Amino acid sequence: MKILLVDDHLLLAEALASAVAERMPQLRVQCATSLADAQAQLDAQTALVLLDLGLPDASGVEAVSRLREQAPQVRIVVMSANDRADTVRAAIEQGASGFVPKTADFRQLMQALRFTLEGGVALPAALLAQDVGAAAADGDDALATLPLDEQLTPRQCDVLRLLMLGQSNKLICRALGLSESSVKTHLEAVYRRLGVNSRTQAVVAAARQGFRLPLQLGDDPTGS
Template identity: 50%
Template sequence: MNVLLIDDHALFREALVLLFAHHLPEFRLLEADNIGQAVEVAREHGDIALVLLDLGLADSHGMASLAALRDALPELTVVVLSADARRDTIVAAIDAGAAGFVPKVARGTELADALRTVLDGGVYLPAQALATDAPGTDDATVIDALSPRQVQVLQLLLQGKSNKLIGRALDLSESTVKTHLLAIFRRLEVNSRTQAVLAAARLGLRLPQGA
């Protein structure tokens, strides 16, 4: 299974290759140094598990990089890597469809844990993004309170999928997707997609495999 790294710093890419060999040997790391090259690489390889995206690229910068990638490859799950780990940046990345965020200062073991969390159906965010009061519930309670279809919708939401892509994946209208999302928001005690992802990360929420 492949992971696509998009970063224009060769030394950082080389360090990630070594990290994957040591901590994540089951994955092959593909590399690209800009969005255009990443699109070409992704189209050559059909088994990309997720994308690691640096927000500071030569051909794009900040949330524009994430938006360009999401427009070009909306089906892929994206985890942002960034030296800018301010809470506003983290929340903006989640709001733009990222399924996780890892500061570039993170240790190798933390990055490995983050990737496994996302690949296992969870959301990984650094502590500074979670500095709010958590809902008064736990992950088992949330999952048990949702219908099987709502669990599927939540799983795709946590992967950063838009309402349109969720509907396409589950053969639902966008209005039906919105209805399911409202029910999920009530269960999580939140009011938006971004808050739902943040709440899921605070809860350590894991979704059943194959949901």
């Protein structure tokens, strides 16, 4: 498996790659300095992309959507100096699995990478602390105390996991063999359970509750 670090400052990318490789020796770490370079290096072994938004050949979160379109199952963690809530939400909407402000230290970055590789969604604490939705519509307090994957049906969990990977309704239909109306019905049920009304709010709410994606490329990608 490999991690792809995408930053147009080659010296910084190489220094970061060396530090990450030292702490995750079981993973190959490669660098790319543009979106085109990153797209050329994406392959079946790519587990995660750490993506800087300031690339010369992509405009902001556009890079996320283009990588997501090419590699639907790859986890993408955005790294940016612009950590406003609207930027973070835009990255999530385009399919990012995490967001690390450039003000973060290396320890925080490694925590985010490990958490994302383990199936989590790593988001800034300030965003996770926000009240992204009201209480679940059915008011079942007993149910709300259960882990999220026990509050939802297995199929609803499948839909939510694909939603957290940034997949469109059409791709979710294709992946699960469902009709578009069935996917919409499952999404509505997920939104109700989470007390939200949008895809981005659902991802944030699921992250707050510790809902994780299944491991797909090995049992222990972090070596921990």
